[in-house]
Amino acid sequence: MRYLPLTDADRREMLSVIGAKSVDELFRDVPASARLAAKVGGLPDHQGELEVERAFQGFAAKNLSPASTPFFIGAGAYRHHVPATVDYMIQRGEFLTSYTPYQPEITQGTLQYLFEFQTQVTLLTGMDVANASMYDGSTGTAEAVLMANRITRRHKALISGGLHPQYRSVIETTAKWEGFTAALSKTDAEGLEDLIAAVDRDTSCVVVQNPSFFGHIRDFTKLAAACHAAGALLIVVVTEVVSLGLLMPPGEMGADIVVCEGQSIGNGLGFGGPYVGLFATRDKYMRQMPGRLVGETVDADGKRGFVLTLSTREQHIRREKATSNICTNAGLCALAFTVHLTLLGEAGFARLAELNHAKASQLADKLAAVPGVKLLNDSFFNEFTVKLPKPAAEVVEALAAKRILGGLPVSRLIPNDPSVENLLLLAATETATDAGMDPLVAALKEVL
Amino acid sequence: MVQSLDRSQGRAGGVATGSANNHGTYTGNRALQIEEPLIFEMGQTGRCGVDLPEPPKVKERLNGLRRKGTIGLPGLAEPQVVQHYTRLSQKNYAIDMGVYPLGSCTMKHNPRINEKVARLPGIGDLHPLQPVSTVQGALELIDSLAHWLKTLTGMPAVAMSPAAGAHGEMCGMMAIAAALEAKGERAKRKTVLAPESAHGTNPATAAALGFVVKPIPANDRGRVDLAALKAALGPDVAAIMLTNPNTCGLFESDIVEISKAVHEAGAYFYCDGANFNAIVGRVRPGDLGIDCMHINLHKTFSTPHGGGGPGAGPVVLSAPLAPYAPYPWIVKDGDTWRVAEDGAKVEGAPLGRLKAFHGQMGMFTRALAYIMSHGADGLKQVAEDAVLNANYVMAALKDVMSPAFEGPCMHEALFDDSFLKDTGVSTLDFAKAMIDEGYHPMTMYFPLVVHGAMLIEPTETVAKEDLDQFIGALRSLTAKAKTGTAAEDFKAAPLYAPRRRLDETLAARKPVLRWKPSNNPPGIDPLKQAAE
Known part of the structure; x- marks a missing residue:
């Protein structure tokens, strides 16, 4: 077996050093009733690399790749071009096959890129401090609510x-089992929601998304003021982090905690994961943050270096009093984010955002001209909602049959709600072309 | 065995003085060791590492909320970015470089075929919310891995969505809470029993769910004290959380009796599967009577640790807990795969949703490629070789170091620091000296129940000759420590790493968690400063 270096001769020699007659002897603490006499039944034996690769090509052949077809789905996961450099860099073994930097003397590479990552996150969000990543945007949002409850x-x-x-479901689940109230405001497809009146003295936090799930862009400055007046925190969620290249950052609106899904920068769609959660807050709440933090210090020679710090918040020190049970997070996805954002820089990131907005505007105009299609958004970044004259799920299936991935029927994520049945959510990024938009428009005319 | 209160993980203690690294080059570099600034100290306005077209002119629809002013991101060209991150990478130790015996973390070889298949078009580029008719192969792939995990563990169900081991613990303990609630017992069963040797995630998870964690003592053989456990079980107990093999690297030999006692008391058995690598293919946890167990795909099934994630933590569930599995899961209708998502009519009472989308697909792909490469025969050999390697290390060092418990061990060998008594050398010093020998240190000061613990997990992917050199290095360090005159040398280690010991106290007292222009004292070039 190609991954196992021990030979039979090695094994015999090692057993003699140990003083055991067989490997079975080493398993003698396992109750006899649970010791398998042979390998686990009903499973195939080992295979060569060629056979394994062939099997995965078989899986891939049963899927429709977004690269081979007009594609307009977003809803919290966005198809962007990731420069080849990013994927090359994260596959360097020194990054890929290292672990959490417990020994800072020999993990300065990981620690320094995480420090760069934390800095980039604070700059994009307009916040003071950021952690070294969360699993993704959805779990990061639930952690933000828990943090607000603590504060x-x-x-x-x-x-x-x-x-x-x-994300609402993840918060609801956390609320149910960890014991707090999640007051779910009703679905806001039109972008008319105003939560200010609902903030009261019992409210720990208000969680909003910008642009919203339906694409609307809002200024939450007044909501932040209302939260603060009531002693509550404002949590702003951004599921499309590229929007921060063009939009006022949540920090400027007065957000107390900002959570972003960072997938769009550096990380492919990957059928939903692994992604990377960005988590930023104000200096005064630093010690209530979940997750790992990297800080600057000096070594014994006085040289600048980086270490994991403020670990007294964490489970391996604080155990049942920890701010979170998080241990492993999303280190390599954070590296992908950091390398991609470094390639983009100020100019590239801003232009990428402009491109996304322009492509989405073009798509919105083309679709709004289709008879029966109504654009719900006055404002959007790269994603918007349209109302169709019939259920969107049927339309999306009919488009898929024509090999066009034409958006997300809102009913897939909000089932059993007649008010959203005809709503279709579409995104266009820099990867969208006229050669993709025009077939979508033509096909939509046919299926409506 | 001595109870240790030292939870410093090596943080206590000052920074040793002395210097070996200042060779006085102009750049501060030392041949292949290149000093590297932060990107924020390198950028220039007007540089960019990507070429993007001019955006078409459109009517702006941003609700008047365009960003004012700049973000502050540095501009670098592509070759600068490549060099920067390449140089940073060279400051890391990694499995690809050698023995990485970090106990409890299972740092085994990460095959590159796994990376390749995870990036195939039609797998790596799928959107999670494409119509299910266009992702049939992806759903089949998830179900294939689920089938392997259920069969290898002998458990009837698996929840695939948890993002890491700790997230899996949360999932499993929520399922237990849900089962208790269904029986009307959640309010009265508030106690969770966990050994003092447990991973910190166990008590953190239980406490987050409102349980009160009660420690159960170990016996002098490093296992759960069965009598004490039985005495602690009662109508107030919701569950036991037990790692098996445990964090001392030992199999809980009373586990069948433990699970029987737990179930008789009306409680559930959460098994922390972090150490599954020791028994994969040889023992099915389902045969031991557990109710749920998370599987760290980045440990046992070789998905890369990536500098601290991403991981994946699927949770296998017993029949009593299966109805509470969270959304989503994969179901097959005739020849068609479907996803049961929130609101879907299903049997059982799902506990909710733990994460957006379907789980860590990229990790599923890699783990399945690893599992298929090994097959049932190879996985059995994995466990055997992992256990053999650990016992070999234990046997080859037991005369000079001090094993914490009588053997045999499972996949990791645990030593305490009694062999360093009166040498002036601590576990931390010993570990830092290993760095100069070219090794990543073992896990130290964990588990907490062993004084100055050193937990060595070689894994099955280390060759015997490499283990022999590793053993030789540790014997040499041990001999040096025992001369009684080398404490200063140990305290100065490491000498040859990219950095010497770092001042962790300073980092925590005056936290600097981001770069700001003001971080650098005026007029001082951070690079020159590093060189001096």
Whole structure:
């Protein structure tokens, strides 16, 4: 077996050093009733690399790759071009096959890129501090709510109807089992929601998304002021981090915690994961943050270096009193984010955002001209909602039959709600072309 | 065995003085060791590492909320970016470079075929919300891995979506809470039992769910004290959380009796599967009577640790817990694969949703490629070789170092620091000296129940000759420490790493968590400063 270096001769020699007659002897603490006499039944034996690769090509052949077809799905995961350099860099073995930097003397590479990552996140969000990543945007949002509960010592989170439905579900699940109230505001497809009146003295935090799940762009400055007046925190979620190249950052609106899904920068769609959560807050809440933090220091020679720090918040030190149970997070996805954003820089990131907005505007105009299609958004970044004259799920299936991936029927994520049945959510990034948009428009005319 | 209160993980203690690294080059570099600034100290306005077309002119629809002012990101050209991150990479130790015996973390070889198949068009580029008719192969792939995990563990169900081991723990303990709630017992069963040797994630998870964690003592053989456990079980106990093999590297030999006692008391058995590598293919946890167990795909099934993630933590569930598995899961209708998502009519009472989308697909792909490469025969050999390697290390060092418990061990060998008594050398010093010998240190000061613990997990992918050199290095360090005159040398280690010991106290006292222009004292070039 190609991954196992021990030979039979090695094994015999090692057993003699140990003083055991067989490997079975080493397993003698396993109760006899649970010791398998042979390999686990009903499973195939080992295969060569060629056979394994062939099997995965078989899986791939049963899927429709977005690269081979007009593609307009977003809803919290966005198809962007990732420069070849990014994927090359994250596959360097020194990054790929290293672990959490417990020994800073020999993991300065990981520690320094995480310090760069934390800095980039604070710059994009307009916040003071950021951690070294979360699993993804959805789990990061639930952690933000828990953090707000800890800070305010209150137990009611007010959740916007413009927040991604699966993020709402994750918060709801956390609330149910960890014991707080998640007050779910009703679905806000039109972008008219105003939560200010709902903020009261029991509210620990308000969770909003910008642009919203339905694409609307809002200024939350007044909501932030209302939260602060009531002693609550404002949590702003960004599921399309490229939007921060063009939009006012949540920090400038007065957000207390900002959570982003960072997938768009550096990380492919990957059928939903692994992604990378960005998590930023104010200096005063630094010690209430979940997850790993990298800080600057000096070594014994006085040279600048980086270490994991403020670990007294974490599970391996604090155990049942930890701010979170998080251990492993998304280090390599954070590296992909950092390398991609470094390639883009100020000019590239801003232009990427402009391109996304322009492509989405073109798509919106083309679709709004289709009879029966109504654009719901006055504002959007690279994603918007249209109302169709019939259920969107049927339309999307009919488009898929023509090999066009034409957006997300909102009913997939918000089932059993007649008010969203005809809504279709579409995204266009820099990868969209006229050669993709025009077939979508033509096909839509046919299926409507 | 001595109870240790030292939870410093090596943080305590000052930074040793002395110097070996200042060779006085102009650049501060030392041949292949190149000093590297932060990107924020390198950028120039007007440089960019990507070429993007001019955006078409459109009517702006940003609701008047365009960003004012600049972000502050540096501009670098592509070759600068490549050099920067390449140089940073060279400051890291990694499995690809050698023995990485970090106990409890299972740092085994990460095959590159796994990386290749995870990036295939039609797998790596799929959108999670494409119509299910266009992702039939992806759903089949997830179900194939689920089938392997269920069969290898002998468990009837698996929740695939948790993003890492700790997230899997959360999932499993939520399932237990849900089962208790269904029986109307959640309010009265508030206690979770966990050994003092448990991973910190166990008590952190239980506490987050409102359980009160009660420690159960170990016996002098490093296992759970069965009598003490039985005495602790009662109508207030919701569950036991037990790692098996445990964090001392030992198999809980009373586990069948433990699970029987736990179930008789009306409680559930959460098994922390972090150490599954020791028994994969040889023992099915389902045969031991557990109710749920998370599997760290980045440990046992070789998905890359990536500098601290991403991981994946699927949770296998017993029949009593299966109805509470979270959304989503994959179902087959005739020849068609479907995803049961929130709101879908299903049997059972799903506990909710833990994460957006379907779980860590990229990790599923890699783990499945690894599993198929090994097959049932190869996986059995994995466990055997992992256990053999650990016992070989234990046997080859037991005369000079001090094993914490009688053997045989499973996949990791645990030593305490009694062999360093009166030498002036601590576990931390010993570990740092290993760095100069070209090794990543073992896990130290964990588990907490062993004084100055050193937990060595070689894994099955280390060759015997490499283990022999590693053993030789440790014997040499041990001999040096025992001369009683080398403490200063140990305290100065490492000498040859990219950095010497770092001042962790300073980092925590005055946290600097981001770069700011003001971080650098005026007029001082950070690079020159590093060189001096």
